[in-house]
Amino acid sequence: MNSKRKKIPHNTIARLSLYLRELNLCEIEGKKSISSSNLAVATALTDTQVRKDLSHFGQFGISGTGYEVKQLKATIRSILGKDGILDVVLVGAGNLGSALLSYLGFTQEGIRIKHAFDIDTRKIGQTISSVKIRDIETMEELIKKEGIKIAILTVPAFSAQKITEILIKSGIKCVLNFAPIVLRVTNGTLVRNVDLSRELDFFSYFLKQRDNT
Amino acid sequence: MNSKRKKIPHNTIARLSLYLRELNLCEIEGKKSISSSNLAVATALTDTQVRKDLSHFGQFGISGTGYEVKQLKATIRSILGKDGILDVVLVGAGNLGSALLSYLGFTQEGIRIKHAFDIDTRKIGQTISSVKIRDIETMEELIKKEGIKIAILTVPAFSAQKITEILIKSGIKCVLNFAPIVLRVTNGTLVRNVDLSRELDFFSYFLKQRDNT
Numbered sequence: 391m392n393s394k395r396k397k398i399p400h401n402t403i404a405r406l407s408l409y410l411r412e413l414n415l416c417e418i419e420g421k422k423s424i425s426s427s428n429l430a431v432a433t434a435l436t437d438t439q440v441r442k443d444l445s446h447f448g449q450f451g452i453s454g455t456g457y458e459v460k461q462l463k464a465t466i467r468s469i470l471g472k473d474g475i476l477d478v479v480l481v482g483a484g485n486l487g488s489a490l491l492s493y494l495g496f497t498q499e500g501i502r503i504k505h506a507f508d509i510d511t512r513k514i515g516q517t518i519s520s521v522k523i524r525d526i527e528t529m530e531e532l533i534k535k536e537g538i539k540i541a542i543l544t545v546p547a548f549s550a551q552k553i554t555e556i557l558i559k560s561g562i563k564c565v566l567n568f569a570p571i572v573l574r575v576t577n578g579t580l581v582r583n584v585d586l587s588r589e590l591d592f593f594s595y596f597l598k599q600r601d602n603t
Numbered sequence: 604m605n606s607k608r609k610k611i612p613h614n615t616i617a618r619l620s621l622y623l624r625e626l627n628l629c630e631i632e633g634k635k636s637i638s639s640s641n642l643a644v645a646t647a648l649t650d651t652q653v654r655k656d657l658s659h660f661g662q663f664g665i666s667g668t669g670y671e672v673k674q675l676k677a678t679i680r681s682i683l684g685k686d687g688i689l690d691v692v693l694v695g696a697g698n699l700g701s702a703l704l705s706y707l708g709f710t711q712e713g714i715r716i717k718h719a720f721d722i723d724t725r726k727i728g729q730t731i732s733s734v735k736i737r738d739i740e741t742m743e744e745l746i747k748k749e750g751i752k753i754a755i756l757t758v759p760a761f762s763a764q765k766i767t768e769i770l771i772k773s774g775i776k777c778v779l780n781f782a783p784i785v786l787r788v789t790n791g792t793l794v795r796n797v798d799l800s801r802e803l804d805f806f807s808y809f810l811k812q813r814d815n816t
Contacts, residue, residue: 400805407804408785434785470804471811478803489702494799501803540806563813564806566799572621572647580809582802586707586779589795590691590714591620591683592613593753593777596793598684600776 398469402443406466408433409440413463425456472500477538479562481553482545483508483516483523486568490542491518503542505532526553533560540564547571611682615656619679621646622656626676638669685713690751692775694766695758696721696729696736699781703755704731716755718745739766746773753777760784 412432416424426440433440444457467473478494480487483506494503507526508514516523524532533541541562545553550569557565558579565581567573570588573581625645629637639653646653657670680686693700696719707716720739721727729736737745746754754775758766763782770778771792778794780786783801786794 403805403808404801407798407801410804411783411800432785434787469808471807472804476803476807485702485705489698490799492698500807501800539810540803564809566802566806570624572645574647578813580806582805584797584799584802585620586703586797587624587714588617588620589779589797590689590753591623591685592616592795593779593793594684594689594713595616595682596777597752600791 398446402446403470405433405435405439405443406470408435409443410463410466410470410472413459413466416459417463421459423455423458429457474500475502476500476540477502477504477536478540478542479504479529479533479538480506480521480542480544481508481526481529481557482543483510483513483518484544484546487542487544488518490544491521504536504538505529530556530560533557533562537561540566542566542568543573544568611659615659616683618646618648618652618656619683621648622653623676623679623683623685626672626679629672630676634672636668636671642670680713687713688715689713689753690715690717690749691753691755692717692742692746692751693719693734693755693757694721694739694742694770695756696723696726696731697757697759700755700757701731703757704734717749717751718742743769743773746770746775750774753779755779755781756786757781 409429412429413424415432426444427437430437430440444462478501480491480503483491487506487508491503491506494501503519503521506518506521506523507529508523509526513523514525539562541557541564543550543553543557543565547569550567550571551573554565554567554573554575558576563579565573565575565579567581567583570585575581622642625642626637628645639657640650643650643653657675691714693704693716696704700719700721704716704719707714716732716734719731719734719736720742721736722739726736727738752775754770754777756763756766756770756778760782763780763784764786767778767780767786767788771789776792778786778788778792780794780796783798788794
């Protein structure tokens with residue numbers, strides 16, 4: 391492993407995702423190369439930022455024509471560890487969980503929701519976007535058996551902490567948490583929160599500040 | 604307006620949301636006060652952080668018993684501008700949009716999705732969680748008429764920029780964007796992105812780093 395790669399800041403990683411998305415579009419459109427300024431426009435960043443980010447990973451720019459799409463895409467995919475399919479489980483097949491099953495099934499490249507789990511016997515056995523909803527009682531065994539590392543958590547707040555502990559025991563290392571609660575996890579587990587009510591609180595504050603100036 | 608309030612950092616605002624949520628739970632449970640250490644445990648923060656955050660807004664702590672729930676809740680609500688109901692429009696009533704209509708209807712305090720819009724004639728006229736889906740052609744007029752400032756955007760990436768421009772023209776100041784695209788907006792518009800594929804890319808990178816150490 392190249393030790394340089396460990397120093398990539400989180401914000402750069404977030405931007406690499408954006409570049410990758412744009413490179414995928416370029417490929418669909420049949421473009422062979424893209425300039426740093428076009429990459430900047432597409433990602434609402436500055437030319438300088440794009441050049442700086444990509445300079446972390448060696449020389450891709452070809453003077454006059456820009457970056458070679460195929461090569462840059464392969465490199466970013468490799469940095470992000472997107473070389474194969476990433477298996478994910480989804481826990482909680484309520485309104486939001488069911489929607490994510492449909493949504494992620496169609497839109498995500500390199501991601502596969504392998505299993506969905508719920509506690510509700512009316513849901514268990516149903517299939518959404520080819521993913522079967524299973525009894526949460528079988529979750530720990532199945533995750534362990536298949537070595538899955540990523541979980542999407544769309545359960546109610548009151549059960550989120552307890553389920554997270556089972557997930558960690560099962561070997562899950564990354565949790566994308568939609569429950570409106572701060573999860574307490576052990577070291578070595580990465581939690582990212584999608585917290586809609588916090589986002590809306592930001593808006594509320596922003597509008598209040600605006601009205602008061 | 605107290606000028607001190609303008610200096611509250613974004614991260615503090617995000618934490619105020621968490622405190623408010625915990626105070627709501629306290630109120631439901633009939634608790635009259637909460638100590639900074641209990642507030643810290645509930646939000647997975649440190650005692651010091653909680654005290655520091657809340658010290659921005661005057662003295663709430665009562666020696667020995669902690670913070671007075673009702674008073675602190677009212678103050679945080681006021682800081683966040685959550686004094687009344689915040690009206691929101693949702694654009695794009697596909698899988699994710701429909702799920703958010705159901706989900707936000709039940710879980711959000713102080714938020715009301717006033718209207719939903721779609722371009723699909725099969726959806727227009729339907730009602731989800733008491734919200735009627737309307738023709739996107741009527742969007743600009745309705746938002747202007749009602750002075751709504753917040754939009755949730757759950758449309759496909761290819762139409763997101765165009766719709767955002769219409770929203771801004773209509774008077775929208777805050778966009779919660781679920782489309783996997785970087786929106787270009789004018790000054791004075793706040794965009795917050797919920798980007799699931801970027802979150803999953805983070806996980807991918809995290810797992811790769813972990814496997815390489």
